[in-house]
Amino acid sequence: MSMYCNQCEQTAKGIACTTHGVCGKDPEVSALQDLLVHAVMGLSLYAVEGRKKGITDPEVDRFTVKAIFTTLTNVDFDPARFQNYINEAVAMRDKLKERVGVSFDHNSANFQPASDVAGLTEQGKQVSLDSDKETDADIQSMQQILLYGVKGVAAYADHAAILNQTDEKVYAFIQEAMAALTRNDLEANDWLGLILKCGEMNFRAMELLDAGNTGTYGHPTPTAVPLGHKKGKAIVVSGHDLKDLEELLKQTEGKGIYVYTHGEMLPTHGYPELKKYSHFYGHYGTAWQNQQKEFANFPGAILMTTNCIQKPQESYADNIFTTGLVGWPGVHHVDGHDYGPVIEKALAMPGFPSDEDNGTVNVGFARNAVIGVAPKVIEAVKGGAIKHFFLVGGCDGAKPGRNYYADLVEQAPKDTVILTLACGKFRFFDKDLGDIGGIPRLLDVGQCNDAYSAIQIALALANAFDCDVNELPLTLILSWYEQKAVAILLTLLHLGIKNIFIGPSLPAFITPNVLNVLVENYNLRPISTPEKDLEMILG
The missing domain is CATH 3.40.50.2030 (Rossmann fold)
Incomplete structure (x- = not known):
């Protein structure tokens, strides 16, 4: 089975991944992601039309950003989860269609999902932007810039919504952009306008996220973060989500477990409401692409949040957990911030046998500082x-x-x-x-x-x-x-x-x-x- 994915920087030969994604995505998942994007385009057609009639649905808005976010690089690799998302998108689309009282000719507004993953995969192979061989190459390039930009906006909007920061304008734009991708009558200047508007809406989404982070956890302050470890049981958290980390810190308090950060979680040590936990100790490892080597040597449980997961190696496959939108086939998934299984695994593992001092690094130089x-x-x-x-x-x-x-x-x-x-x-x-x-x-x-x-x-x-x-x-x-x-x-x-x-x-x-x-x-x-x-x- 072939695929065509060019959305990340590491794409094969600088052109596209065509047999297997460098990120670990296989052709099946690639096709399912394309079909989910297609389904969201159809849902967005009715959401845009609904707004013209004063009809909005917060559930549709939140689902839209979640669905798009799952197709971002290194988030979800689980075919079964994509099947659920696709079915949910189509169910929401049909329900909204009935409320709005109009219909559209585009396939995304009408297709019915196949009954199994194999059938969905075949449908997905027919609907990617790259499957359109008639569109001008420059127009298609701008469509992809818009789509990939919208994926980033959706990620930030989802992060912000988790902390109760939302803006109707951001959701409206995301759906406007996804609906626009169904059209073949827009010219270069139209697409350029949408691309720049995407930048504007992303600025707003990041502003919302900043308000959520600082309003909930305080403004970061300059903080020295240990790069070593303490003797004892351990959990390492990777990804981006501050809420996931907070809930884990609450649930591990008093249990004799030290919590460490990995990758993009390093800056969380600067937030006053997070660093107040005495068992929130230090940082382990470096960036996301080194996790397979680094996690293999970690003597505790591993929790993956948001978009950083790579294919777990056999040596730690039983010790790693995903949460939120992150997924990998066969990996333990935690729903609803119930980190009991993660804690149980950490307590059952050896932990670090002794203290180790590897110096510190400084974080917390955000805008207030x-x-x-x-x-x-x-x-x-x-x-x-x-x-x-x-x-x-x-x-x-x-x-x-x-x-x-x-x-x-x-x-x-x-x-x-x-x-x-x-x-x-x-x-x-x-x-x-x-x-x-x-x-x-x-x-x-x-x-x-x-x-x-x-x-x-x-x-x-x-x-x-x-x-x-x-x-x-x-x-x-x-x-x-x-x-x-x-x-x-x-x-x-x-x-x-x-x-x-x-x-x-x-x-x-x-x-x-x-x-x-x-x-x-x-x-x-x-x-x-x-x-x-x-x-x-x-x-």
């Missing part, structure tokens, strides 16, 4: 102590070429400051870069989910210097892997931020003509070498 010392930063810039800021952030991955980011950080002059966020920082997160007048040269803003915080820092600096963001001594150097990164890039373009460097390779779904538009309008450029790029930036 950095803006709080803005006068000191501004004085350092005006006095010449700080010459330039680099935001070096984004996704990490296994594909060669990502050493660029660590090399650039290490080669950046000592009168520059590095802001970083997301798991790309694991290339250099433990480097001691020193400080400038007491201001650390390496400031960890947080997860990829905290891109809003980084943007607010840039806007605050621009306001302080009474200039445009593009006039600041600031350069964004981004690494991308999956669809959240696409959404963040679209947000930056929506805000008019220019001269962004991106790598380690350009998206396979962007055609040369579409790339030229981005270069001409935003001076978006691919990374080259640290030496050449630093020379170009610093003159």
